[in-house]
Amino acid sequence: MNQREQILSAVKKNKPQSTPLPEMKLFDGQCDSILDKYVESLNKIGGTCKIIDRTEDINMIVKSQFSDLGQVATNMQEVLIANIDLKEITDPHQLEQVNIAVLHGELAVAENGAVWLEGKQIIHQAIPFITQHLILVIERENIVENMHVAYSKINIERPSYGVFIAGPSKTADIEQSLVIGAHGSRSLLVLIR
């Protein structure tokens, strides 16, 4: 018997009598305003948020927040301040100097502030992590109440990569002092349209 068969046969021999899976629930309908709850959650996890009227405003907002833009990457046509074409990049190591990434998120979660990004949409999986600052753009109607609802809406194409991003990267590994900006982005701004 090879390792696979040995493990599977030991498991089969030792496993207990079958118990059923529990029925899943969505636990939704608990909050009055999903948008308010989202903003509250995002602020708690170190992110900031702005509600925008027109998509074009993104350019102005980013320019007003960063005196020196540096390299800006995006997967959105409306972001005119971008100066890097993600489609032209073949090796993710070339993204090393990206300062700001403006990415469109598919879905957001009110209970924890998370935004769902899909690998295919963001072109390079490394981009939300390697950038110094991250700006995510979501639609108001794509905010769901909690993780149960979120997973019921996500369609995992395969093969694929997808990630929930909740706030800037952080660590409390030194004496439990919270430090924002561990390895990934140093800041997160979510723009809701």
Add this chain to the structure above:
Amino acid sequence: MISEYIDHPKEADNFNEDFQRTTWHDETLWFIREKRDKATKSLPEWEELRDMAAAIKSNVLSNLDDYLIEFETNAIKNGIQVHWALNAEDHNKIVHNILLKHKVKKMVKSKSMLTEDCHLNQYLESKGIEVIDTDLGERIVQLDNQPPSHIVLPAIHLKKEDVGEIFHKHLGTEKGMSNPQALTETARIHLREQFLSGGAALTGVNFAIAETGGIAICTNEGNADLGVHLAPVHIASMGIEKIIPKLEHLGVFTRVLTRSATGQPITAFTSHYHGPRKGAEMHIIIVDAGRSEQLGREDFRKSLNCIRCGACMNTCPVYRRSGGHSYGYTVPGPIGSILSPGIDLKKYSSLPFASTLCGSCSDVCPVKIDIHTQLYKWRQIIAKEGKMPFAKKQGMKLMNYVFSRPSLYRLLGKVGRNVLGILPRFMMYNSLNAWGKARELPTPPKESFREWYLRNKK
């Protein structure tokens, strides 16, 4: 198997030598426990979620072979190469072979208790491959050549001044630098270089989804992702118990995991890998290493529910005052004390006694493992197999002798009540009486309950 005995009480004594530091350790972990309470109490459905999580895990364990096959089939469809390892040795060899094939000289690694348990770093280093732990806490202890002392907070036993000293020695920072912000920035710059030059990235696995053949990984720092998205090869190591049946079950587990661990509503990054990125390779190593055996132990199989949140450590009065290293096992604290005897009963026989059996660990466990009951059951086995320490064994024998002789018991009680009040201090507070350490004995009562009862029963 050659094993050295882990003497938890002795190691705990060493940890307690620095009283202020122990108090700080205790309070810091209790603070995290309080954050956990706040986070869980904000959800009216919390207890229902725990029930669901436990029921899903119970279903997984009872159908584990089928789920493993389903997971493997779907993972292969996603373009992932799946390997199986019976033990640590198998696992390390598989990793080494993958690295050899790609001529990897440096591997970046995110947090994985499994590879810690396999001593993978030491193995690969002996083969000339550099391994860089990229979680900040793990990097700190790796630089200082120590094991992690907590599964979620690997460097929780160190003060910022210690970290400053370690960075001064290994990363060339200014001596005396102890500002966490500045130290983290140093590590960020240092580790970015490592991410950019890693030939392969190894990660752990939080959840492996049978239905979709993918894995979910949760981090706050983003280190798993940075490593994987830059390196040409991704290796993910998982224990067989990491399986969950369906994607929708992640709804339950992502909600309970981080709330239990640190009181956050979710980790900053929850990544779902369903195959390699274009031009890269992805491997998953499924490891047994004693787990299938634990599955066969009726009283202890539920320990395989564990999702490694660390809540039982943060709440445990013994862990908080003895530190993770005193357990001598990769997973310390209450959960480690019920997992380790199954791996090596003799070596870890003091660990099930490192508990007051207060039950707080079971109360906070998000997957409802009956930890304190299992600790008690391991004690029974250890006593039966004669693996108890000599003093404890003799003490038990003496107690048994006294308790089975009511008149002797009564006599000794009377002597105690009369003598304890007049004995000089040195006779009561000495090295023979562990209970007298840092504790005053109560004033003995004038009479026993029995005497009082007999006097008042009319």
